[in-house]
Amino acid sequence: MSEQDLDTYMAIARAVAVEEAKTMPTTPDLQRRAHAIAEGARDRLAAIRRAERAKRPSNVVSGAIRDAIKAMSPAQILGRLSELRTIHPEMQFAHRSFEHLSDDDLRSALEDVESLIERGD
Amino acid sequence: MQTKDSPQQLWRTQFDKQLTDTLVERVLKQTSSLIRQVQRDTPWRDQLGPDDRLNNILMKLLDGKLNWDPDRVNLEGFLFWAISREITHEVRHAKDFPHVSIDDESRNQERLAEEASDVLVAQRESKREEPVEPCWSLFVREMRMRAAGDVGVLAIVDAYAKRATTRAEVMDLTGMSKSAYHAAYQRMVRVAKKLDPEILETIVQAIA
Incomplete structure (x- = not known):
């Protein structure tokens, strides 16, 4: 029962948070922090893709590419x-x-x- | 000949499309609000902050430690839900003791200290092995009481109790239309916001 109540409480708190967030002002500091986090995630995904590409064998015949x-x-x-x-x-x-x-x-x-x-x- | 995209390619494509600075801003705001509420209503204390919490979830997702299904929920909803799930885990394991908020500036600090002390003494004197009912249970009970008669709000709360998390899941479980859900959801948020400042009093009274 307590576990169920905790899930319910958190779901209600999430709903309140989503609504409260809509009225919160955006500050330059928040924008800077958000940009840094988003950039970090994009960089990480790019690095993962590069690593995956590097692992795959190539079918290319040497000399065929300009x-x-x-x-x-x-x-x-x-x-x-x-x-x-x-x-x-x-x-x-x-x-x-x-x-x-x-x-x-x-x-x-x-x-x-x-x-x-x-x-x- | 075209190849079919793998699930990993599909979510990464959606990740590229949906991850914007604005989305991150919104999730940071939502997380700040959630942390504030949970710290006020429970003994749990945040040790990370919204930025680290969001960053950790993003890294777990990218490293394949978390699975996101873009068909089920958008990236914003998924990230906030994942953060909330980690906080829920921490709350569950937070030390169980009565909490008196120090954030409420309208309350006299000495009185708060006295109340906290009284509560601890009362608890010691009661010599009960079983701690008081968890504060989140009191919150949910109070919520149901305040929403009594509002079938829509109670239906949503019941759906949450059955682990429905997304709007679609709640609507599916309750059979509510989109407009009925939206109206009931707004009423539920209003009831919960009104309840917040009063929950401490309820908890203290229940413990005493």
């Missing part, structure tokens, strides 16, 4: 792929999300897309 793409960072490749997806909505991409690909596979994917566009396919 130097310009080899020199790009994973973030730049993702940005370019996103840009190409917008410019060429008619293209069918093998992956809806590239986050699970290794860095080499990402480069290979971009090379494939750039080559297709250059050939006018």
